[in-house]
Amino acid sequence: MIALQGIEKRYGDTTALHEVDLTIQDGEFLAILGPSGCGKTTLLRLLAGFMNPTVGTIQFGEKEVANPRKSSKPEKRNIGMVFQSFALWPHMNVEEHVRFALKNHRFSNKSTANEQESRVTEVLQLVGMEAFRKRYPAALSGGQQQRVALARAIAPEPDILLMDEPLSALDAELRISMRKEIKQIHRKLGATIIYVTHDQAEALAMADRVLVMQQGRIEQADKPEVIYQRPETTFVATFVGKANLVKGSWKGDIFTPADTNLCWKEAGVAEQLKQQHVFPVRPEQWELLSAEEEGLPGQITLSQFQGTERHYVIQVGDMEYQASLPISLPAWREGDHVALQVKGQHAASSTEPTMLEIT
Structure with a gap:
């Protein structure tokens, strides 16, 4: 379980997050939805360990991982991350990207070469990229590159998968296809997924729960059906639906x-x-x-x-x-x-x- 208590983040005179209280259950698919500048990426960066909160605490299970004075580094948190940009290395082929994650992720339990090779094949089959394992990023389409980025993130079997607008660079048809892929992967892995997006269709289609943000505050957090059918504020009513x-x-x-x-x-x-x-x-x-x-x-x-x-x-x-x-x-x-x-x-x-x- 992830618990955020009284989280605030300020940059000088600008407050990016205001008194955020949030609990995320193990295995939950939470979509953080809101317009540009609402604080959703700041919240994700705090969960990843890229910055400290100005006020408040973050706990992963029983362990406090962040407060205003100190924060556990990203590599010390059992997380995987998929960025808006695919962030693939041009000199590595598909299977090398996945193997790199297995070798360098602190929490990966695949230590031998045989275990790693088996896991590489398993993950590439899961994302539909096994036939392209020897290809380099330049020879892949945008959708294929995003599948590689996803495979690299899930290969070490992280407890938490953080996704920052991962489909925004894809065209409409690919986005719809990748929504299905991500939903199926969540079902198979059972990991906690925290998915940042400004696209309401993505959030409603994939998430167990949707958190709607505006100007650094949580407007409403509930099941997709409730968010759509029973908005609690004028912003949620007009932004979603x-x-x-x-x-x-x-x-x-x-x-x-x-x-x-x-x-x-x-x-x-x-x-x-x-x-x-x-x-x-x-x-x-x-x-x-x-x-x-x-x-x-x-x-x-x-x-x-x-x-x-x-x-x-x-x-x-x-x-x-x-x-x-x-x-x-x-x-x-x-x-x-x-x-x-x-x-x-x-x-x-x-x-x-x-x-x-x-x-």
């Missing part, structure tokens, strides 16, 4: 959008969002009705075909809302006037039109 925040007023579990008589029933909206007088609606939760029907009156300003769905931008007063509808539904055109309604809420609005006063 790109929710539209409809302004209005709450009375109990009923929400009324501003300047309307609509009534929407709560579907697990967090108390903090209620206090900010907003109702989060993800793009796929909207339905578009004809302008004469009951809903938020708006006009379509943008329509984009996206294969399995169409994306719309709808101007409602001074607000722009985004909607995603299945391609099976009739298409709306730019300039069309529509009524925006939340799926499943039409009946509530129709039966309780005067339940709330607009403030």
Whole structure:
């Protein structure tokens, strides 16, 4: 188990991390998600031992590995690391990269040449690179190079695998393919994985738990489904799932959008969002009705075909809302006037039109 208590990291007058408390269970796949500059890489560097916290402590199991006065060096922590850049050596072929890790990692238990050779083959088969073991990095594609970097990191069987945006240099198709590879490797290894990314799709697809950060603080940490369906803050709502925040007023579990008589029933909206007088609606939760029907009156300003769905931008007063509808539904055109309604809420609005006063 990894435990961070009261972690802060300051660079002069700039605070990169504010009072971070976090526990990571053995074997957990934790994704740290957030925009550039939110502190996620700083947090990973602290876990790796590349720097000391300004305040707070870090424990690996029962052992304290970092505090403001001292920090265990990276080589004294049983970790593997995969960087954003592949960091491969041009003079070493694929199998030499993996063998180097086995020979030089302090916690590797493969001491004899036979044990090392067996482990090299095992790891290269695991990442699908056994057939390329004699190739040098210059002769490999980007996806193959990332597999080599991953093989090098996991070869010594570290307790903790730290990954810093490892797929960001790959194209879209390769990223999707590598997500599956990493998930399968985690299943087979059982190691703790801490995975830093700014890509919400990666975090939601792979992690057991997602930690969302903004401006050096933890906004929310929970299962991917909870993060997506039950955001606790406006930042999480808009960053994960790109929710539209409809302004209005709450009375109990009923929400009324501003300047309307609509009534929407709560579907697990967090108390903090209620206090900010907003109702989060993800793009796929909207339905578009004809302008004469009951809903938020708006006009379509943008329509984009996206294969399995169409994306719309709808101007409602001074607000722009985004909607995603299945391609099976009739298409709306730019300039069309529509009524925006939340799926499943039409009946509530129709039966309780005067339940709330607009403030």
